[in-house]
Amino acid sequence: MLSRKGYSQELAKKARRENFPVASRLLPRRHRDHLMAVYGFARSVDDVGDEEPPGDRLRLLDEFEADLARLYDGETPRLRPVRALAPTVRECAIPAEPFHRLIEANRRDQSVTRYETFDDLLGYCALSANPVGRLVLHVFGEVSDARLALSDRVCSALQIIEHCQDVREDYRRGRVYLPEKDLRRAGCPDGHLAATATSPPLRAAVAVQAARAAKLLGEGEAIVATLAGFARTAVAGYVAGGHATLAALAAARYDVLGRAVRPRRLRLLAAWARVLMTTRSSDPALQRLPSA
Structure with a gap:
């Protein structure tokens, strides 16, 4: 399992491969942090749907869904990408639906x-x-x-x-x-x-x-x-x-x-x-x- 620093570095490396600036340095640190938290969740869910063994993917996507429920119920999430979302969800008052739709997209990819x-x-x-x-x-x-x-x-x-x-x-x-x-x-x-x-x-x-x-x-x-x-x-x-x-x-x-x-x-x-x-x-x- 990657350390927190290792996770951030790996996420930044993936962001640099996107077609657009995910969290430009032209933005204040607070905005960059929130955008990277959102990107980290979306990227991690996509990686589960694309890279994990096919027999494990739906189970792992269910774990992301359950961890989102913990986050919105005020509990501590278990998965690092969901834990990283906590300050963003709280400070930006973000509803859960967009996150659930990203998970559903990857479920659809399996069938x-x-x-x-x-x-x-x-x-x-x-x-x-x-x-x-x-x-x-x-x-x-x-x-x-x-x-x-x-x-x-x-x-x-x-x-x-x-x-x-x-x-x-x-x-x-x-x-x-x-x-x-x-x-x-x-x-x-x-x-x-x-x-x-x-x-x-x-x-x-x-x-x-x-x-x-x-x-x-x-x-x-x-x-x-x-x-x-x-x-x-x-x-x-x-x-x-x-x-x-x-x-x-x-x-x-x-x-x-x-x-x-x-x-x-x-x-x-x-x-x-x-x-x-x-x-x-x-x-x-x-x-x-x-x-x-």
């Missing part, structure tokens, strides 16, 4: 390995990705119905972008997150997913998902204009990570099997600056949104 349509995939994103954005808004005390709706678009986009990057890794785990309908339309059977080179049909199928993610990201980007201060900086970073990764996928011509497609730091920073400088809301009411 649902393919999605027929893009709408089906969005239903999965509502469990696996959208709760994270909602947790971030709670961390900054910036929750409102309108912001939650915009955040969901951003987070679904980020999840779909990640699926585009991880086609090979997901397939090796027995999962396909590219909608079956789109794979058939592109003429892309499973053999293309198992290949060492990205075929033109697979590139076409990935490009379709990237275009859909770009549309969602563009729709959700208006959330940045409704925020100020450190919340605006953080959320702009997440949006910028999506834009930078989409640009990297396009530059690679959607070759997701022959290389690891990741955004370069300079591209991310440039996108971050652009989002901060140019994002404007088309709805003046959004700029006056109260926190819930």
Whole structure:
């Protein structure tokens, strides 16, 4: 078992591999700590659903669920990622539901390995990705119905972008997150997913998902204009990570099997600056949104 220091170091290493700045040093320490606590829970639950022996995964996810119940009942959690959440849940008044939805997403991964349509995939994103954005808004005390709706678009986009990057890794785990309908339309059977080179049909199928993610990201980007201060900086970073990764996928011509497609730091920073400088809301009411 890792020490507390070892756990923090391992978590920071994983965060650096994400497409976006999880807890930028531009933010105050209290915000970074809360964001890393949220990320630590989400990452740990994902690791259980992906990395543990298949026969143990549902049991371990049940343990996370039970430990969340302890936390919200005022008891001391047993698992380190849940214990680390205690100050964040208390200080930011975070409800339990988003955490439970993240666990449910990983339960679904154990039985649902393919999605027929893009709408089906969005239903999965509502469990696996959208709760994270909602947790971030709670961390900054910036929750409102309108912001939650915009955040969901951003987070679904980020999840779909990640699926585009991880086609090979997901397939090796027995999962396909590219909608079956789109794979058939592109003429892309499973053999293309198992290949060492990205075929033109697979590139076409990935490009379709990237275009859909770009549309969602563009729709959700208006959330940045409704925020100020450190919340605006953080959320702009997440949006910028999506834009930078989409640009990297396009530059690679959607070759997701022959290389690891990741955004370069300079591209991310440039996108971050652009989002901060140019994002404007088309709805003046959004700029006056109260926190819930």
